[in-house]
Amino acid sequence: MRAFGVYVSPAGAALKSATAEQLARLSHFLKPRPPFRGFLVPLLPLQRRPGLQVPPQGSRATSTAPWRPRRNQLPRWSAIGGWGLVTGSLLVLLSVAAVGIYAGLYNIAADVPHTRPVSWLFETVRDRSVATRARDIVVPNDLDDANRISKGAGQYAEMCSGCHLAPGMKRTEINRGLYPRPPELRRQTDLTPAEQFWIVKHGIKMTGMPAWGVTHDDELLWDVVAFVQKLPELTPEQYQTLVKNAPKYEDHEHNREDQ
Numbered sequence: 001m002r003a004f005g006v007y008v009s010p011a012g013a014a015l016k017s018a019t020a021e022q023l024a025r026l027s028h029f030l031k032p033r034p035p036f037r038g039f040l041v042p043l044l045p046l047q048r049r050p051g052l053q054v055p056p057q058g059s060r061a062t063s064t065a066p067w068r069p070r071r072n073q074l075p076r077w078s079a080i081g082g083w084g085l086v087t088g089s090l091l092v093l094l095s096v097a098a099v100g101i102y103a104g105l106y107n108i109a110a111d112v113p114h115t116r117p118v119s120w121l122f123e124t125v126r127d128r129s130v131a132t133r134a135r136d137i138v139v140p141n142d143l144d145d146a147n148r149i150s151k152g153a154g155q156y157a158e159m160c161s162g163c164h165l166a167p168g169m170k171r172t173e174i175n176r177g178l179y180p181r182p183p184e185l186r187r188q189t190d191l192t193p194a195e196q197f198w199i200v201k202h203g204i205k206m207t208g209m210p211a212w213g214v215t216h217d218d219e220l221l222w223d224v225v226a227f228v229q230k231l232p233e234l235t236p237e238q239y240q241t242l243v244k245n246a247p248k249y250e251d252h253e254h255n256r257e258d259q
């Protein structure tokens with residue numbers, strides 16, 4: 001039922017006896033909302049609500065034309081507010097992303113590279129995460145100690161070369177198949193020793209780089225880092241000699257028990 005005699009009905013007739021103000025109040029709640037604002041319902045709390053509209057004194061509430069608030073009394077688009085639009089757009093973006101994820105649109109295969117934005121995102125997250133966490137690591141001052149480097153060479157050949165290769169070594173199957181590709185550590189990197197240590201100890205999620213700190217103690221990992229520092233300078237022959245002369249560890253020096 002609409003107010004103000006738009007429909008002639010018993011209820012309408014009863015309403016005719018009500019005062020203009022009561023009718024205005026009723027019509028305010030009964031009037032259907034204009035359809036174009038329907039989809040903005042989630043944003044309603046952000047909208048400037050029009051005050052209760054009362055017909056001016058002396059107007060004829062019983063007229064057949066429904067009384068409406070004047071145009072400038074309606075909430076307008078501009079009144080929805082910047083935050084409403086920002087929230088709305090974010091919700092739309094999130095919904096699109098969620099549908100894409102659940103529909104399996106992104107190819108997670110290791111033989112197809114990431115799209116550029118995803119590469120950028122992962123690499124930035126990785127680099128910032130490592131840099132932040134390696135900041136307070138205290139680097140031993142004997143990283144160029146020959147004994148450390150010699151020990152590290154043996155560990156490297158055993159634990160790392162399968163993925164990261166070594167001077168004079170051909171690419172292995174695991175090096176070719178991994179994505180992201182394990183960088184060849186004999187090429188200079190821009191990582192500090194502290195950052196290399198952090199990566200070797202904690203590994204990197206979703207890359208295949210293991211957390212060697214789970215099974216090895218810090219001293220041994222520093223030996224490996226000491227060796228990795230030297231790696232770019234080594235010829236294949238020097239590498240072979242270092243590895244051959246590396247001290248043998250009993251039981252591979254797995255200092256930490258498996259938990």
Ligand code: HEC
Pocket residue numbers: 126155156159160161162163164174178179180181182183189190191196199200204207208209210212224225228
């Ligand atoms: C199963 C393969 C695998 C093994 C074994 C492995 N790594 Fe890695 N490592 C990776 C991959 C893959 C990455 C690249 C991760 C990335 O791109 O974010 C990586 C990254 C690194 C990095 C960072 C390099 C850079 O410049 O960004 C260092 C340092 C590193 N590994 C050291 C080691 C050391 C030392 C060992 C041996 C103790 C080792 N890794 C063993 C797969 C491996």
